[in-house]
Amino acid sequence: MTTRPGRPLIGLATVLALAAVVAVAVGLFRGSFTSTVPVTVLSQRAGLVMDADAKVKWHGAQVGSVESIEALPDGRASIRLAMDPSYLGIIPSDVRVDIASSTVFGSKYVELVPPAEPSTQALRAGQVLTADHVTVEINTVFEQLSQVLNKIEPAKLNQTLGALGTALDGRGDQIGQTMADFDAFLADIEPSLPAMERELAVAPTVIGTYADVAPQLVDTLDAATTISDTLVAEQGNLDTLLVSVIGLSDIGNDVVGGNRQAISDVMELLIPTTDLLNQYHQALTCGIGGAVQLAKAPGTPVPGGLLLQTVVLGQERYRYPQNLPKVAAKGGPQCTDLPKVGFQKRPPFVITDVNANPAQYGNQGIILNSDGLKQMLFGPIDGPPRNGGQIGHPG
Numbered sequence: 001m002t003t004r005p006g007r008p009l010i011g012l013a014t015v016l017a018l019a020a021v022v023a024v025a026v027g028l029f030r031g032s033f034t035s036t037v038p039v040t041v042l043s044q045r046a047g048l049v050m051d052a053d054a055k056v057k058w059h060g061a062q063v064g065s066v067e068s069i070e071a072l073p074d075g076r077a078s079i080r081l082a083m084d085p086s087y088l089g090i091i092p093s094d095v096r097v098d099i100a101s102s103t104v105f106g107s108k109y110v111e112l113v114p115p116a117e118p119s120t121q122a123l124r125a126g127q128v129l130t131a132d133h134v135t136v137e138i139n140t141v142f143e144q145l146s147q148v149l150n151k152i153e154p155a156k157l158n159q160t161l162g163a164l165g166t167a168l169d170g171r172g173d174q175i176g177q178t179m180a181d182f183d184a185f186l187a188d189i190e191p192s193l194p195a196m197e198r199e200l201a202v203a204p205t206v207i208g209t210y211a212d213v214a215p216q217l218v219d220t221l222d223a224a225t226t227i228s229d230t231l232v233a234e235q236g237n238l239d240t241l242l243v244s245v246i247g248l249s250d251i252g253n254d255v256v257g258g259n260r261q262a263i264s265d266v267m268e269l270l271i272p273t274t275d276l277l278n279q280y281h282q283a284l285t286c287g288i289g290g291a292v293q294l295a296k297a298p299g300t301p302v303p304g305g306l307l308l309q310t311v312v313l314g315q316e317r318y319r320y321p322q323n324l325p326k327v328a329a330k331g332g333p334q335c336t337d338l339p340k341v342g343f344q345k346r347p348p349f350v351i352t353d354v355n356a357n358p359a360q361y362g363n364q365g366i367i368l369n370s371d372g373l374k375q376m377l378f379g380p381i382d383g384p385p386r387n388g389g390q391i392g393h394p395g
Contacts, residue, residue, distance in 0.1 A: 036064065036082035039123065041097050041110065043077045043131035055109040056081050063087040066110060079131075081110065088125070092118035097131045280333045289339025318356070326355040 056064035064083035072078055079099075096113040113132075168175070189196075210217075231238065256263065277284065329352035336347040351357065 035085060036067075037085050037088065037125035038067070039064070039081040039083050039125070040128045041079040041081060041131055042072075042128060043079060043097075043099060044075075051107060054107065056083065056112065057109060058087065058091055058112045059114075063091070063112070079110065083123075083125075085125070088123045091123040093121040093123050093127065094119040095123060095129065097129045099131055283333030283335060286335035286338035290341075293339055323355050326353065328353040 052066055052068055054066040055062045056066065064081050064087070067080045067082040070078045070080070091112060092114065094115050095118075096115055098111045098113055099108050100111045101108045331350070331352065334350050336350065337345065338347075341347060
């Protein structure tokens with residue numbers, strides 16, 4: 001029986017091909033053929049169950065893996081991540097990092113959490129992130145619990161539990177009622193929680209304001225101490241003052257009580273006067289303001305008064321019965337440019353319905369009052385005034 005010389009070579013090639021397939025599969029599983037970029041995470045601790053090759057997740061999908069974990073001299077942990085470069089463009093640069101685990105006893109992984117307002121810049125290679133939260137392992141809980149229990153003395157703990165049991169014995173109804181009352185109290189204050197949140201939000205500002213004025217508050221308290229010392233020192237005088245005030249109040253009560261009706265009548269009589277003053281308070285204010293301006297004016301060079309005068313055209317005298325006095329003025333109070341009248345300014349003339357209008361006939365020329373001469377020579381003459389020869393409007 002003879003063998004073909006190529007058969008061993010075929011077997012060797014088959015073994016090498018199978019080994020290559022296994023090597024490629026292992027390499028693909030380990031990510032040896034995938035290019036990655038480094039990102040570093042600094043954490044207070046990496047956790048007891050954080051291993052290399054742990055997953056790095058973004059919205060539940062794996063975007064990288066943990067390459068190595070290194071302990072820093074300050075006690076923190078430096079976690080080096082191998083990130084898939086194809087995902088860096090969708091991860092913001094201010095992404096939050098949590099080291100979490102699926103179960104209490106499960107292995108940890110790195111969870112990338114998007115912030116509330118993500119940055120427009122993407123995560124870049126070589127960036128350093130800080131872990132915000134690391135899930136507590138059950139081992140850590142047991143360790144901390146053991147440390148607490150080691151500090152407790154069993155005898156004293158037994159006494160404490162015995163005293164607590166004695167205190168609670170037979171008081172179940174009271175405790176239940178207390179819990180019910182507390183629940184009702186919480187239900188009552190629940191509608192006020194938004195207001196309490198707003199108050200707590202502005203509380204730092206208020207506290208800061210009080211902190212800024214703390215020196216002034218201390219000075220005020222010191223002054224209050226001085227005032228209290230003064231009151232103690234003048235206690236006798238204060239007693240005398242209070243006794244005098246009591247006596248004055250008694251006398252005032254007698255005076256007011258005895259003249260109550262008279263005081264009421266006087267107050268009632270003052271109502272029309274006060275109403276009139278209130279109606280014309282604007283004009284009174286203007287008049288007093290003008291008097292103040294006059295009082296503040298410079299004095300005259302010599303004792304006496306200064307009079308500015310000029311010759312003006314004569315005005316018509318009153319005529320009967322057209323100019324009989326009439327009380328029909330309206331329009332309320334008038335200030336007529338008071339309290340400050342401008343230089344060379346003529347205050348406005350207020351025309352009212354009182355049957356007295358100096359500008360009614362509009363005298364524009366000189367009038368020879370011949371009627372006045374007639375009356376002086378012959379006495380009053382019946383009929384309207386008659387001027388024979390005159391210049392201007394008939395008078």
